[in-house]
Amino acid sequence: SLASKLENIFVFLSKTSFKEDYEEFFSKLLMLTFSLIEGGEYGTILLRTKDELKYVASFGYDVSLLNELNIDLETEEKLVEKGKVKIIESIEAVGLDESQKELAKKLGLDRVKYTITASFFIEDEYYGGIFIDSTKDQNPFTTQDIEVMEAISNLGSLFLRTKKLFEDLENKLKIDSIITEISKNLDFEMRVKNYFKEVFRLLNRTFEYLNSMKVSVEIENRFIHVFACDDSVNVVHSKSSEYTFEEEKEINNFEKIYYEFGKDKIEFALKEGSEQNSDIINQLSVSILPVLKSFFIYKNRAKLFADIMIAFARTIDSKDPYTRTHSENVTKYAYFFARHLGLDKRNLKILVLAAILHDIGKIGVKESILLKNGPLTADEREIINIHPEKGYEIISVIEGLEASAKILRHHHERWDGKGYPDKLKGEEIPYLSRILSIVDAFDAMTTERPYRKALTVDEAMKEIEKNAGIQFDPELAKRFIELKDSIKDALNISIEDILMEILNIGEV
Incomplete structure (x- = not known):
């Protein structure tokens, strides 16, 4: 009965740990859905990663081949509606191009006659969906299945929202911790290269996927540019707000996270395969740029202080x-x-x-x-x-x-x-x-x-x-x-x- 199926979903929710990773949770959710939707033969779960979609769980399909389909986020968003369960007749309705159709045939998707699908949302933003397929000539999905899928949609969306909340909190704590450590343990009287070497070491200890950091700050109508990585730190003073270090040529293809505030700018290059960490690096950029700017302001004031000391001495003498x-x-x-x-x-x-x-x-x-x-x-x-x-x-x-x-x-x-x-x-x-x-x-x-x-x-x-x-x-x-x-x-x-x-x- 519908009541017993909804009870199974509630029991599943009560046993859910929001510390589980995405693939682990959604693999379990897919298997739960199969146990509740009697007409399903194959199934997949598609999740959003930044501006891309990725299959994270499947039943009856090769996940690596599925991800070669490169499902377009914009196209997928047009097919879904928040809180609505849809039944799609044939794969043609998905709007695949010719190369995708060839791959779909290889996967066996061309045999699918009916798909019941429910979407996951955080607020009003689409974050993926669950798809249960059938190769039967007659639509096997019932009104009860639609209600079950609505509950599955709510459960998946709840997990995503809560997981994101936990991750945001964890990221904030990580960033607060690293900013506190930098502020507490690194002396503004350190030399510039030594200071940035230590800053990058501390950052890389927490965020091991950082390849390099580039900082440009304006001090009294001039710019100081710093490039830091595992091996070295380079510093250049310039009248221009833009400067390209020789080392940057080696990371042209790396994903880069930028943050600008006024004329000041910070850029992190991420190592390959770490794109999913871009959100926390965005938050880190916003938090750390003022700290690094303060370091240079202190240095500039120290230089002014030295000039005043010399002027005092020469005035007396x-x-x-x-x-x-x-x-x-x-x-x-x-x-x-x-x-x-x-x-x-x-x-x-x-x-x-x-x-x-x-x-x-x-x-x-x-x-x-x-x-x-x-x-x-x-x-x-x-x-x-x-x-x-x-x-x-x-x-x-x-x-x-x-x-x-x-x-x-x-x-x-x-x-x-x-x-x-x-x-x-x-x-x-x-x-x-x-x-x-x-x-x-x-x-x-x-x-x-x-x-x-x-x-x-x-x-x-x-x-x-x-x-x-x-x-x-x-x-x-x-x-x-x-x-x-x-x-x-x-x-x-x-x-x-x-x-x-x-x-x-x-x-x-």
Whole structure:
């Protein structure tokens, strides 16, 4: 009876797991339908994959041959109606072309006289259908069969909707997870190539069917193009929004997923046979492009930050023609000495930024005092001596410079406690301040002033040795003297290169 058949469908539904893959579920659904439609001899289920149709289950036919029919989605959509069961008389009604008719004959479809079919829909979009065939001369399908097929149509559509809902949720969780991992574990201070190498590695670990990724972003009317794959990362700066990498020629035939937002663009190439994953890659593209854009915005701001640091230093030094390169020299010596000491990346950055800004507190000191040709009065000396505190006040409120502000505050402290501003003694003085104290004094001694000639490197090193344990940290003084024969090489290093290194704003 119809009631018992509908009960069988309900029992089938209650045992359905939406974790099953499509082919497994629809193979079972086809066999259930055969058990309920008595006039059926052969059967197939056709499903939509993107904009194509594919047979995923059959009874009595060769599935691989069926898929060679290449059933046209647009043609199929014209034959179906949502929620309606149809009985088709002869294969001629399907509208096959001549080559398809030949293949249909090979499959035995030419013997089919009647087909009862029901469609699967998600919302109003056609997603496939079930076809039960009969070779009998008289129509074997009854009104009861039509009602059963309507229930089968609803069941198949329910599975597709629910499965898609689960997949969308799972995809969203995957994407959220990978975006979180990239944001949490990858430092914006990484070099561009290293950053994108890690991004692609993390993406490919989750989405193993990715062949490559290409990103183009606009930063201040220029474009940065990045191509990343398993083997390499290439970066190009250009005035044009379009750029073709040599590696792209090898993937011309791969399916590509594009996403554009304004003038920014991301493209993923998928490995062969992974077209069914295009939906999640579309979602991934939308989510990850803003993250990658933020990386380049940070890099651009870091470059701007470096330019501002250099401008600050040159503004301070320009007040005195005798010390016009003092801040840059001190920075170069600090960098060179820090490398000799094996300073780690974090402390190197703090020291370099402190060095280039160490005299910023002098910005408010009158030129008549700074340029005085002769000894300073007690009042003038007091004004000069507050420049580390003034520098600290200026710099400590700038995000990212708090640690450097502390270092420049104490670069005039002395090992014996007779320095300023806080009269710190020995190891009370921050380690990086002790380094800065030595290189600052060395540049001052080896620079010509109106009231004295510059000391030679040997003479300056002897002064540092003489004042070790008095003005300078004795161990650091000893290590600095080791550089006697090479210290002047520091001045050959570009200040821009130093800042690009410590801020990680180089192109690669």
